[in-house]
Amino acid sequence: MASNTLPTAKLNTGAEIPMLAYGTGTAHFKSSNLDQIDRKTVESIKTALSLGFYHLDGAEVYNTEAEIGIAIKESSIPREKLFITTKVFTNMTTIPTALETSLIKLGLSYVDLYLIHNPFFTTSALTLQTAWKAMEAVHRSGKARAIGVSNFLRSHLLSILSIATIVPAINQLEYNPYLQREGIVSWSLERGIRTAAYGPLVPIRKARPGPLDAVLEVLTAKYGVCEEAVLLRWTVQMGVVAVTTSGKRERLEGYLQAGGFELTEGEVDEISRVGREKHFRGSHWGFDYGDSRE
Ligand SMILES: NC(=O)c1ccc[n+]([C@@H]2O[C@H](COP(=O)([O-])OP(=O)(O)OC[C@H]3O[C@@H](n4cnc5c(N)ncnc54)[C@H](O)[C@@H]3O)[C@@H](O)[C@H]2O)c1
């Protein structure tokens, strides 16, 4: 089953974004010899591509952009079929050069989505606004077909929206049934900003036991799919792009079951309701300073 049986969503640019992405920033990727090409990472990405994960999620700090580029070349998939995201983190004050460097590593002339990785580099609204102006410039150059942010809270979004001529297309956040970010997801969508979820599988890989376990048992039996597929399907039906990953082919095949069934509205609501019974954050990357439920 290919991921292209999964829905796409429309970004505020009009472009379609595949609702399931393959992440390259998780611990099983490249942890040593950062300057050398890691063939294991290349092969993992090629496996994902061969199964139909056409949306790849990278970042300058993951040190996997060169591997993404090689995997794309070796897979011979036409560029226009792919959706490539990367992010800027350490080079926030030199965004045009940072994107050039990423494009060289990726072996691409443009990315489909370029994100500010984290707002916590900033000391004032002005530094965020200056960075966003640079993002708008790289978008106008055609080298980033869409631009967005990651780990932004409403206060950060408000800072850039007050000066933006281009509204961020995506805010990539940690999101799962135990971390539904009720204060920001629909608020953002009303302003044209779609949420993408990292950590969508946290309830089964980090937060057990939990109230969702019993619900997942019923739904996996009903649909004959794995628990990961149920969680990914819930994410997608909530209108949120799911950024997941694995180095194991069998796991990826399981994830792609999410493209082959549909939860009823009642089941989506039940996962949301039961999920709200537990609050769990699996990652320290998106820590916030205020309401931890935002
Ligand atoms: N923007 C950010 O700040 C940020 C932060 C974290 C991750 N990301 C992106 O999101 C991607 C995915 O993040 P994630 O790894 O948190 O996603 P995830 O929650 O989908 O977890 C994927 C991991 O779960 C493991 N897994 C799957 N099923 C399991 C099971 N039943 N039991 C135990 N483990 C299981 C997989 O092997 C894999 O390592 C990253 O690779 C990166 O690209 C972005």
Ligand SMILES: OCCc1c[nH]c2ccccc12
């Ligand atoms: O996307 C945030 C998580 C992450 C994975 N690898 C990294 C390296 C540096 C900073 C953040 C990360």
